[in-house]
Amino acid sequence: MGTQERIVVVGASLAGSRAAVTLREEGFAGALTLVGAEPHRPYNRPPLSKSVLEGDDDVSLAGSEEIEADWLVGRAAVRLDTAARTVTLDDGAELGYDGLVIATGARPRRLPEEQMALAGVHVLRTLDDALELRKALADVRGRVVVIGGGFIGGEVASTARAAGHEVTVVDAAEPMTRVLGRTVGSWLAGHHRAHGVELVTNTRVAELVGEGGRVTGVRLDGSRTVPADLVVLGAGVVPNTEWLEGSGVHVDDGVVTDSRLFARGHGDIVAAGDVARWPHTLFGHETVRIEHWSNANEQGAAAARNLLRGPSEAVPFSQVPALGTRVHGTRIQYAGLPHVADASTVVTGTPEDGKFAVAFTREGVLVGAATVNFPKELTRLRKAIEARESL
Ligand SMILES: Cc1cc2nc3c(=O)[nH]c(=O)nc-3n(C[C@H](O)[C@H](O)[C@H](O)COP(=O)(O)OP(=O)(O)OC[C@H]3O[C@@H](n4cnc5c(N)ncnc54)[C@H](O)[C@@H]3O)c2cc1C
Structure with a gap:
């Protein structure tokens, strides 16, 4: 155990709260402060694009309620001085630390603010975003346009369709092809279409158009405008690192x-969760920034343990990333890093049957897996990735 007496955790969500829980579990008895920009105690984000949109308000995050700490919620860190070891907050307060956990996550990428300000335009990251979107989906009849067919876009499209909306998904590529590969990507495109979703692929959005302060359409590159009564922007996230400017902490699409x-x-100083970019030892030390629940959860715990051990005793973090989603009722999962592969093959089932598994290899070694309706296969392949098996 190190000699820290004061640990500050900046970012009071999944990674931050898991770090705080772990610090206490590991016997840290000093002063622990959690700083969180949102006005809420930590909550769980995955339900926001699933059950919350369907009317269920449960977003509880197990374990976070009992943390013994000074909670500074609704307060943001605006500056870090690594020499003086202080974090400055938006109200001017200064917190000294011996150990710091950076867990400030990420926020949705936005279009120009005058377009975002149109009524009917939504992003989905926070509980407040989800409650606003839920209300809008209930109030508005007509066409919902989802920009970005990734995990969140796919879930929103599927929920909006189930609620009876006309839905268009616009994506710069085939949805999820980069993450899940071409086979699953094309299967998913067919799955969306079979459920009545209009897919506009390989097309970029030029701008949102509106009338009387309300969105009326999405103008695409190439001049077509898709009419829209509601727009949900699911075009990826950017890590929250602005508060680290000038601190000497190296930032390159996340805290490196x-x-x-x-x-x-x-x-x-350790970093964990959606904000952290680290060299993954299982994948040739490729640096990755992973935006998934289990990564933030495990990384928060691992970062806390390493902070207490100190650099000489710390151990690498090498959990295999994994994520699952449901689109129109079908379970899609992946593990590892399919995008670093140089080859892929369907190993079980067939896309035609809607139940199959794809393995991804680099130089013959398994680096990723994607499955449709096949959780057992995902578990098997995930273990094989951990064991660096060849195919
Ligand atoms: C709608 C939705 C659905 C999702 N569904 C899934 C899913 O099904 N499966 C899955 O694996 N993952 C899912 N995810 C991703 C998962 O929720 C994230 O990976 C996880 O929340 C990351 O946790 P984090 O603590 O690193 O960051 P975040 O949850 O982003 O939390 C960071 C916190 O830091 C705060 N903060 C930022 N800047 C500052 C500052 N300067 N000072 C103080 N506080 C600050 C933020 O306000 C925020 O509360 C989903 C995400 C969303 C948005």
């Missing part, structure tokens, strides 16, 4: 850490 989650060159 070593394999043990220490901010490069800082033995008293």
Whole structure:
């Protein structure tokens, strides 16, 4: 155990709260402060694009209620001074630390603000976003246009369709092809179409258009305008790192850490969750930033343990990323990093049957898996990825 007396965790969501829980579990008895920009205690985001949109308000995050700490919620960190070891908050308060956990996550990418300001335009990241979108889906009849067919876009499209809306998904590629590969990507495109979703692929959005302050359409590159009564922008996220500017903490699409989650060159600062970019030892030390629940959860815990151990005793974080989603009732899952593969093959089932598994290899070694309606296969392949099996 290190000699820290004061640990500050910035970002009070999944990774931050899991880090705090772990610090206490590991016996840290010093002063622990959690700083969170949202006005809420930590909650769970996955239900926001699923059950919350359907009317269920349960977003509880197990374990976060009991953390013994000073909670500063509704307060944002605006500056970090690594030499003085202080974090400055938006009200001017300064917090000193011996150890710091950076867990500030990410926020949705936006279009120009005058377009975002049109009524009927939504993003989905926070509980407040989800409650607003739920109300809008109930109030508005007509066409919902989802920009971005990734995990969140796919879930929103599927929920909106089930609620009886006309739905168009616009994507710069085939939905999820980059993450899940071409076979699953094309199967998914057919699945959306079979459920009555209009898919506009390989097309970029030029701008949102409106009338009287309300959105009326999405103008695409090439001049077509898709009429829209509601627009949900699911075009990826950007990590929340602005508060680190000038601090000396290295940022490059996330806080760049070593394999043990220490901010490069800082033995008293760790990062975890959607904000962290680290070299993954299982995938040739390729640096990755993963935006999934289980990664943030496990990484929060691992970062906390490493912070207490100190750099000389810390261990690399090498959990295999994994994520699942449901689109029009069908379970789609993946594990590993399919996008780093140089080959892929269907190993079980067939796309025609709507139940199949795809394995991804790099130089013959398994690096990823994607499954449709096949959780057992995902579990098997995930273990094989961990064991660096060849195909
Ligand atoms: C709608 C939705 C559905 C999802 N569904 C799934 C799913 O089905 N499966 C899955 O694996 N993953 C899912 N995810 C992703 C998963 O929720 C995230 O990976 C996880 O929330 C990341 O946790 P985090 O703590 O790293 O970051 P975040 O949850 O983004 O939390 C970061 C926190 O830090 C705060 N913050 C930011 N800047 C500051 C600052 N300067 N000072 C203080 N606080 C700050 C933010 O306000 C935020 O509360 C979903 C995400 C969303 C939005």
